[in-house]
Amino acid sequence: MEVVNSFMTWIFKNRIGQIEHFKKNPIEVQEELLEELISTAKRTEFGKQFHFGEIRKYQDFAEKVPVQAYEEMKPYFERVMQGHQNVIWPSEIRWFSKSSGTTSSRSKYIPVSQESLEDCHFKGGKDMISLYVNNYPESKLFAGKSLSIGGSLGQNPINPKSEIQVGDISAVIMQNLPLWVQFARTPSLEVALMSEWESKIDRMAKEVMNENVVSISGVPTWTIVLIQRIMDLKKANHILEVWPNLEVFFHGAVAFGPYRKLFQELIPSPKMHYMETYNASEGFFGIQDQKESDEMLLMLDYGIYYEFIPMEEWESDNPKVIPLADVEIGKNYAILITTNAGLWRYKIGDTVKFTSTTPYRIRISGRTKHFINAFGEEVIVENAEKAIQTAAEATNATITNFTAAPVYFGDSKSKGSHEWVIEFKTFPSDQEQFKQLLDSTLREINSDYDAKRYKDLALSSPIIHFATEGIFEKWLKNKGKLGGQNKVPRLSNTREYMEEVLKLL
Known part of the structure; x- marks a missing residue:
């Protein structure tokens, strides 16, 4: 051998x-x-x-x-x-x-x-x-x-x-x-x-x-x-x-x-x-x-031939599209591809950030439809994963999956917030510290989220459900989506997934 x-x-x-x-x-x-x-x-x-x-x-x-x-x-x-x-x-x-x-x-x-x-x-x-x-x-x-x-x-x-x-x-x-x-x-x-x-x-x-x-x-x-x-x-x-x-x-x-x-x-x-x-x-x-x-x-x-749409242009009726030569380091882009399978200027739904242009290296930053922007906070998957990881490492927790969604204003006096269901193999040594670190890390890496959290003006502190292993597997099974390339959506701007998962807690 x-x-x-x-x-x-x-x-x-x-x-x-x-x-x-x-x-x-x-x-x-x-x-x-x-x-x-x-x-x-x-x-x-x-x-x-x-x-x-x-x-x-x-x-x-x-x-x-x-x-x-x-x-x-x-x-x-x-x-x-x-x-x-x-x-x-x-x-x-x-x-x-x-x-x-x-x-x-x-x-x-x-x-x-x-x-x-x-x-x-x-x-x-x-x-x-x-x-x-x-x-x-x-x-x-x-x-x-x-x-x-x-x-x-x-x-x-x-x-x-x-x-x-x-x-x-x-x-x-x-x-x-x-x-x-x-x-x-x-x-x-x-x-x-x-x-x-x-x-x-x-x-x-x-x-x-x-x-x-x-x-x-x-x-x-x-x-x-x-x-x-x-x-x-x-x-x-x-x-x-x-x-x-x-x-x-x-x-x-x-x-x-x-x-x-x-x-x-x-x-x-x-x-x-x-x-x-x-x-x-x-x-x-x-x-x-x-x-x-x-x-x-x-x-x-x-x-595969690549083009990109700057995410600030995504909602535009006529978004600006650029070739690879024009991308900038650190900006968030939606990917378009033209391929040898017959996809032509096709939106795949993923977003990336370039970390280098000599050579061209990327990080996946999220999905064009997987984000929370209910209050102008523009939280993307990359933000959520960084915050989760920071909180877990500091509290010796081991995470198996998670999802998050907005909690919308209930009345004129209430505040919005983000609600999380996080599945653990090992629970945090201090759940309150975990919650605070998740929130503070998001504030540190996302200025829009931080602005909305300032003195709880638009967003109050996050609601976190600490779930045991198996909850997301059960949810996927209930939806007939167990296995294959099916994944739990990390973030959603609606509460559809959240409400389904909460029923299983």
């Missing part, structure tokens, strides 16, 4: 030179990519409708092709799902990713082309490994199994008789992985693609607990559930008693900060590494390329 590990490490390191190329020539790479995407799709229905043949430069593209939300692209997607091809992309589209970035009752179906699988999602997975072994040359990543926690596949809901399959992007990827990757991963596809999550976790735990697992890829919440189940079955104090060679967790989908302490309890080793990725239904966007960093390198040669 040592020979295999050395050989595979050498192969994956060869990609580093190509990564360095787009880091040094980001704008040229993006401009060439846009030209290639336009040229490839100019004879599609979408390309003809928006006169791709007349587009010569970015300004033409921005003038001729409107910014698209899901609702605008949905009729094109549905035509493909009905069986039509060459609608948004010239090659045959055989998969759709079922996007559940929120727990909304309405699912979104995102096209996945062969090009996006190979040049984006697969390439992202390979680059994740390349960057990891480049940073940790002593790694034994190929001496054991990679544990992948994915979603499930199902029928095309619009045309069940078609060959098009629909599922979580992780399931689409797993289903199409080359044989050598299938050999290196665990559990079996049969178990990995199960749709009933309670049975799946149990089957998965029993199948993988006797493997030599060296790496894990997945969403933190479901990884925790699986690890805890394996520890119960093995009667282990921590997971290293089961997998002594475990060395890295490749994680994504939600911010890792609030989970870090719990993972350090489950995997008590200073040699354990954590690496963040930004892989969504719409594409693979970013990878942490530096040790011990909370920034991700924006991957610029994956068949």
